[in-house]
Amino acid sequence: QHRNTKQEVLTEILQRLVEEGHEEASEPGFADELRAHFARLPTRYASDVRKDRAQVVLIHKKMLEEAENPKNLPVLYVRAVSVRIACLPDASSMNSSPADSPSYSPSHSPPAFEGRLFTPTSSMCSTYVNTIRISIVDAIETLHCSPRIGDMQMHEVTFSTVDKPKLLSKLSTILADVNLHVWEAHIFSTIDGYSLDVFVVYGWHTENIKDLEQALRNSVACMEEGVWLRSSPSTSPSVSPSSSPDSIIAPQAGTNGWKIPLDAPDDWEIDSSQLKRIKKILPSSNGDIYRGTFCGQDVAIKVIKPETWTEHLQEFVHEIAIMRKVRHKNIVQFIGACTTPPDLCIVTEYMSGGTVHDYLQKQKGNLHLYVLLRIALDIAKGMDYLHQNNIIHRDLKASSLLMDENGVVKVADFGVARIQDQDGIMTAETGTYRWMAPEVLGHSHYDQKADVFSFGVLLWELLTKKVPYELMTPFQVAVGVLQEELRPTIPQDAHPKFSQLLEWCWRTNPADRPDFSEITLVLKDIMSEV
Structure with missing residues (x-):
């Protein structure tokens, strides 16, 4: 099928x-402005937007x-x-399509983007479809809709603001504050640092748009x-000291470096002149990872990009704090770090096998169960530690795990890892939605x-x-896992x-899940049967 x-x-x-008579569309230079609007947004904006909703594009601009x-x-x-x-609870009651029904007359125009979440042709997992049908039943009871014609x-609800980390969390909190449920979401980031986030929602108790808009503004307030x-730009990183001993980097007055109040910092502080970068091997969220050498030893060098210092310095801080504390055969070994600008980097052992994700993609068929269990056991042992x-x-996730030349799997990527508080609980959202706990x-x-x-x-x-x-x-995954108990x-x-x-x-209740010592025993038990 041709995609425009x-x-x-x-x-x-x-x-x-x-054709619709929008005056600005006939003004000189408008075509260039519209072209610039499409250019700053990803290609999927153009491919997904409904062509008959031209006025909405103008609103987005x-x-x-x-x-x-x-x-x-x-x-x-x-x-x-x-x-x-397109996916009602009792499909058998819908013998005719909405378009064929003489009574089909939607009271409002359709959403700005083509919805793909609930269609009969979707190959999404049956569990999700079933739970979504349940939510549709609930919605039908509270909203103005006709089950027969669908x-x-x-x-x-559309937001536009500066694109920042955790923005989706903030927007979803605003929607939840006024008891709105997300039906579908279309999230776009521009090339110049802004966002356009479009949510189709249900749950508002009246048709009054002004009341809903005011409720959302109250939540924003x-x-x-x-x-x-x-975030204000900075020429050098700056992190305020924290009461936590692991918020370790603070600027030293009159210097370009940091004092890192840890035991024997000389044991791991590396002079950047001793590092040699050979080849870039991986991008990371806050920099690039190179294969290199340190004093003749093969190493991986994670270089923090200067333009990301303001946003990612805290991750850099915590990654050092975590990695210097751990030593286990299934944890990537920390060698040292450079903490003097402009050479901020973390140095670890070089893992020639690459990521587990890459390893999976190279396999022609599914993994033999024994190989799968061996990989899983390595991960479980590292996580138990x-x-x-x-x-x-x-x-x-698979892309956060590395393999050495012998196929041993080690846990890596500690940029968002944290030491658990004494009370045993944490609240900040982090991680990747597809793997994230409810x-x-x-x-x-x-x-x-x-x-x-x-x-x-x-x-x-x-x-x-x-x-x-x-x-x-x-x-959509986040909504499904959180609201509908979606699982693969x-x-x-x-x-x-x-x-x-x-x-x-x-399992939904964290208390009902095993710990990694129990997981290790189960994996060993299955291996004994293979």
Whole structure:
């Protein structure tokens, strides 16, 4: 099927705006402005936007322009929409399609983007479809809709603001504050640092758009001051000292370096002149990873990009704090770090086998169960060690694991790991949505059992060699896991005990999940049968 190019969509939108009588569309230079609007957004914006909703594109353009003024943040727009339901609870009662029904007359225009979340042709897991049907039943009872023709009245809420870490969390909190449920979400980041986030939601008790908009603005007003503003640029990193002994880097007056109040820092502080970069091997969230040498030894060098210092310095700080504390055969070995600008980097042993994700993609078929179990056991042993030392990894997935030349798997990527507080609970959201535990997604208190949930999804990743929920956007996954108890579908031919382990790891109640010492015993038991 032909997918229109960005230029084709631009031409059609411009033509429609002229035909619909929008005065600015006929003004000199408008075509260039519209072209710039599409250019700053990803290609999927053009491919997903409904071509018959040209006016909405114009609204998006204006919202992004308004977002450039900090006084306007976040820019908010609400409108009522009619969503055509393609996956109703009782499909047998719908013998005719909505388009064929003479009574089909949606009271509002459709959403701005083509919805893909609930369609009969989707190959999403059956568990999710079933739970979504239940939510549709609940929605039908509270919203103006006709089950026979599949027309449900909802609202489309659009935000535009500065693109920042954890932005989705803030926006979803605003929606939840007014009891809105996300039906679908379309998240876009511009090339110049802004965001356009479009949510189709249900749950508002009236059709009054002004009341909903005011409720959302009231929720926005409750956010802490400055939360929407862009982080101020800095020529050098600066982190305020914390009461926590692991918030370790603080600027020293009159110097370009840091004092790192740890025992015997000379044991791990590295002179950057002793490092030699050979080849870039991986990008990371806050820099690039190189293969290199240190005093003749093969090493991996994670270089922190200067332009990310302001945003990612704390991750750099914590990664050093965590890695210097641990030593285990299934944990990537920390060698040292450079903490003097401009050469901020972390040096670890070089893992020639690459990531487990890369290893999976190179295999022609599914892994033999024994190989899978050996990999899983290595990970479980490393994680058991971390948890015994009160360390929560918080981002466990195949791309966070490395293999050495002998196939031994080691846990890596400690940028978002944390030492658990004495009270045993944490609340900050972090990690990757597809692997994230529901209590983390919901900003609830969480502990080490959040890693166990991620490990369960990781086991499924090893079993299938697929990305979890690959046909869904990360935000759709978050909504499904949190609100509908969405889980990946376990292949029917999986080993029964292995299937049981997956289901045990991703139970909704963290207290019902095993710890890694129990997981290790189960894996060994299954290995003895293979």
